[in-house]
Amino acid sequence: MTAHANERAVDVRGLRKQYGDVTAVDGIDLGIRRGEVFGLLGPNGAGKSTTVEILQGQRTRDAGEVMVLGADPAAATRAWRSRVGIVWQDESAPAELTVRETVRHFARYYPRPRDPEEVIGLVGLEAKASSRIKALSGGQRRRLDVALGVIGGPELLLLDEPTTGFDPAARRQFWDLIRLLADEGTTILLTTHYLEEAEALADRLAVVARGRVVAEGVPAELRDRYGTGATVTWTDTGGTPRTERTDTPTKTVAELMRRFDGEIPGLRVSRPTLEDVYLRLTGQEDAR
Amino acid sequence: MTTTAVRAPERAAPERLPGAWGLGLRRGALEIRQFFRQRDQVVFTFAFPVVFLFLFASIFSDDVRGAGVTASQLYVPAMMAAGIMSTSFQSLGISIAIERDEKVLRRLRGTPMPPAAYFLGKIWLVLVTGLLETAILLAVGTAFYDVDLPSSAGRWFDFAWIFALGLTACALLGIAISSVPKSGKSATSVVVLPFLVLQFISGVYISIDTIPDWMLNIGALFPLKWMCQGLRGVFLPQSAQVLEQAGSWEFGRIALVLGAWCVGGLALCLLTFRWKNRRDG
Numbered sequence: 041m042t043a044h045a046n047e048r049a050v051d052v053r054g055l056r057k058q059y060g061d062v063t064a065v066d067g068i069d070l071g072i073r074r075g076e077v078f079g080l081l082g083p084n085g086a087g088k089s090t091t092v093e094i095l096q097g098q099r100t101r102d103a104g105e106v107m108v109l110g111a112d113p114a115a116a117t118r119a120w121r122s123r124v125g126i127v128w129q130d131e132s133a134p135a136e137l138t139v140r141e142t143v144r145h146f147a148r149y150y151p152r153p154r155d156p157e158e159v160i161g162l163v164g165l166e167a168k169a170s171s172r173i174k175a176l177s178g179g180q181r182r183r184l185d186v187a188l189g190v191i192g193g194p195e196l197l198l199l200d201e202p203t204t205g206f207d208p209a210a211r212r213q214f215w216d217l218i219r220l221l222a223d224e225g226t227t228i229l230l231t232t233h234y235l236e237e238a239e240a241l242a243d244r245l246a247v248v249a250r251g252r253v254v255a256e257g258v259p260a261e262l263r264d265r266y267g268t269g270a271t272v273t274w275t276d277t278g279g280t281p282r283t284e285r286t287d288t289p290t291k292t293v294a295e296l297m298r299r300f301d302g303e304i305p306g307l308r309v310s311r312p313t314l315e316d317v318y319l320r321l322t323g324q325e326d327a328r
Numbered sequence: 329m330t331t332t333a334v335r336a337p338e339r340a341a342p343e344r345l346p347g348a349w350g351l352g353l354r355r356g357a358l359e360i361r362q363f364f365r366q367r368d369q370v371v372f373t374f375a376f377p378v379v380f381l382f383l384f385a386s387i388f389s390d391d392v393r394g395a396g397v398t399a400s401q402l403y404v405p406a407m408m409a410a411g412i413m414s415t416s417f418q419s420l421g422i423s424i425a426i427e428r429d430e431k432v433l434r435r436l437r438g439t440p441m442p443p444a445a446y447f448l449g450k451i452w453l454v455l456v457t458g459l460l461e462t463a464i465l466l467a468v469g470t471a472f473y474d475v476d477l478p479s480s481a482g483r484w485f486d487f488a489w490i491f492a493l494g495l496t497a498c499a500l501l502g503i504a505i506s507s508v509p510k511s512g513k514s515a516t517s518v519v520v521l522p523f524l525v526l527q528f529i530s531g532v533y534i535s536i537d538t539i540p541d542w543m544l545n546i547g548a549l550f551p552l553k554w555m556c557q558g559l560r561g562v563f564l565p566q567s568a569q570v571l572e573q574a575g576s577w578e579f580g581r582i583a584l585v586l587g588a589w590c591v592g593g594l595a596l597c598l599l600t601f602r603w604k605n606r607r608d609g
Binding site for chain 1 (some may be wrong): 344441
């Protein structure tokens with residue numbers, strides 16, 4: 041069989057993984073198309089990392105079907121590994137080597153690597169290319185991890201919380217890099233708990249909570265589907281702030297107009313943000 | 329128009345993945361570079377056996393009755409054997425356990441690097457540090473403790489194969505024991521204790537004719553006793569054979585035992601090696 045453009049890069053059905061008594065992944069289904077940027081969003085402990093590690097071929101599963109680039113990652117070959125790029129959650133590069141030595145060395149593992157100097161530039165480490173890794177800051181090390189993940193020119197890039205520890209400027213630069221790779225046709229799966237990151241990068245999103253996918257779709261669509269209702273806020277005659285959640289905000293405002301006979305003090309009507317939707321879906325509403 | 333449309337395959341002929349030997353050589357160069365950049369580790373690794381040689385060979389320097397050698401002379405081959413084991417068994421056992429704990433191994437496993445390249449790299453590192461260590465101890469031994477360089481080509485040959493087989497066996501055992509510690513932090517104790525015990529019962533610190541037979545018999549199950557014995561055969565006069573358990577150097581037997589450990593050690597590594605620590609199973 042030849043690889044078709046419409047073939048799915050990642051196909052997961054009924055994935056389950058248990059650690060002792062704890063069920064980390066409880067029946068996850070995922071379908072990621074080639075060339076897509078897919079965001080796996082969820083709180084810590086939702087099962088994101090376990091899922092990604094199974095897709096990387098780094099962790100065994102208890103049940104379910106997993107196909108990544110047309111092969112089961114549990115039986116990964118060298119050829120398969122050369123097509124999959126991984127950015128780990130925890131950094132692990134050799135401390136005594138320089139950035140350039142490390143990136144150049146990793147390039148040698150791959151049949152068709154990207155140019156090491158170009159990759160160092162893409163992650164914004166040109167100024168640190170000759171520094172020992174142990175002298176890098178946490179954020180710079182993460183950027184090196186990203187460099188090592190993309191050096192092989194992967195068809196599929198799996199990133200587990202890639203921007204944790206980045207400052208805002210580095211995060212923007214990372215987003216540009218992801219967009220560049222996506223434009224080149226790389227399929228990208230990233231886990232994150234930064235909502236704005238998922239919204240900025242992902243073509244599609246899956247929200248994961250307690251080992252299950254609780255919602256899936258295009259970010260704007262998710263907001264419309266799950267973000268029903270609105271919040272009306274005003275100040276009462278006694279000066280106390282009041283809040284009412286309603287599906288019919290216009291009606292609420294009309295009633296308030298009658299009551300106040302004109303201008304309503306401190307009136308605000310807000311639609312739920314993607315963050316509200318996310319918190320509601322993952323059962324963390326009370327955390328606000 | 330042809331009826332069968334021949335679609336060009338999306339990927340051309342299967343790509344050639346880089347070979348294990350070449351990558352092993354590159355990994356070796358990288359390992360050596362990393363090793364020598366850690367100054368304190370370099371000093372500790374090379375100075376340790378020299379300091380011990382100095383202490384033991386200076387404290388015990390009397391003639392050994394009827395053997396035609398001094399105690400100092402006995403310590404030179406003994407410390408060389410211990411030095412070979414320390415650069416291979418001890419350093420690999422500890423460093424691989426730490427690399428596993430710090431997820432360096434897992435990262436390598438996520439690349440198309442062939443696993444053999446990793447082990448070849450370690451072997452290059454051990455070969456270079458082992459040769460250096462042995463050369464330093466030999467220099468100290470000949471300069472201060474009255475030991476002569478091997479006198480014939482045959483003795484140099486014996487020296488070479490004892491070094492090669494002993495280093496290989498100990499390196500493989502080091503790789504195998506690296507899977508035992510639960511974390512990188514406990515690696516040093518897990519690896520150093522058996523090494524220390526073996527040094528006592530294999531004739532490194534205590535002269536072979538002083539150790540009780542039952543202890544020596546346990547020591548004889550492992551490579552170190554045979555490495556010490558072989559190196560004594562290379563560097564000491566024939567008259568010193570009387571000190572040996574069997575009354576001779578037993579070169580044939582040494583080759584057999586060390587060879588068996590190379591094969592057994594390899595099997596042990598293949599069966600037990602883990603790229604991740606137990607938590608990450």
